[in-house]
Amino acid sequence: MIEIERKYLVTSDAYKQEAHAQHFIAQGYLNSNPERTVRVRIKNQKGYLTIKGMSSATGASRFEWEHEIPLEEAKVLLTLCESGTIEKTRYEVTSGTHCIEIDEFHGENSGLILAEIELQDENETIQKPSWLGKEVTQEAKYYNAYLSAHPFRSW
Template sequence: MIETERKFLVTSEAFKAEAIRQQKIVQGYLNSAPERTVRVRIKGDRAFLTIKGKSNDSGLSRYEWEKEISVEEAEALLKLCEPGMVEKVRYEVNSGNHIFEVDEFFGANKGLLLAEVELTSEEEEYEKPSWLGKEVSGAKRYYNSYLVNQPYQTWKIEEQ
C-alpha cells in the first residue's frame, strides 16, 4: 500500500484544545535505513510492526505495510531494536474532511511538535489549521527513524 502524507511543524499548542483523542506512543526501529525502515510501535493498548519503503522524489509518498501484533510481542521486539526510542503523545484533530495527527515528542526529542495529514493523492486539498507551520514533507531529519539517531535536542539552533 502506498501512503501519501504531508508533514508540518506546529507553531503553538492550540491544537490540544481541538484534539478529539490522544494516545501515548513508544517506538523503536529494527532497521532505520532510509530505503527500508522496520518499526515496532506500542500505541496505547495496541502494538504494530511496520515496514516503510523509501520516499518518492516529492517526499510525499512511500510504500507502507503494517500488521497488528500483541503488546507482549512488541515489548520483546523493542529489546532487539537499534539504540534510541521515540516517545511521544499523538493528538488527533479534525480539520475539514481530514484528521491531522499532531505529535508532541518527549525524551531526547522534547520540544519538537510535528503534524501530518494523510491524503488520497499528492494533489488532494485540505484545510490548514491556524497552528500549522512550515511544511517539512520529505525532509528526512523529521522522520521518526532519523530522530532515533539524531534527536531534536542535539540539533544546532539554526537547524530547528
C-alpha cells in the first residue's frame, strides 16, 4: 500500500504517438489535507475512492489505498467534494519495464502536462523518453490536490 512514483514535466506531445491507452478522468477531493487526502475519481465509467497519506521527505513515496466503488456513488460523492474538480486525459506509454502515465489537464489547469512513473524502489533506474523534462517529484504545487485549489492558470 505504499506508492512510489516520480513526477516530471512533459516537454512535447510526442508521447501521444507512443501511447497504448488513453482515458478521461474527473476527480475531486473530499479532503485535500496533505496528511490524508481523500479523492473520488471517475475513470472510464468506473468509480474509485482513494486515500493517500503524507509524502515522504523525498516526495516519492506515500501510503495509498484505493477501492473501486459503483459509478453512481462516485458521481454523488463528486458533488460533495471541495471546489476545484480536476479533469484530465491520461495517456499510458511503456518505457522499458515501466508504464509512464501522462496527464494532460483541462479546464483551469489547461496547459499543464505531467508524467508519473510508478516504481518498486525510490532509487530505481528508469529509461527517460526525450519528451520527459524536469523532475518535479518534490514540488507540492504539482500534486492534484494542490491543483484543485490553486489551478495552473492562476500561477
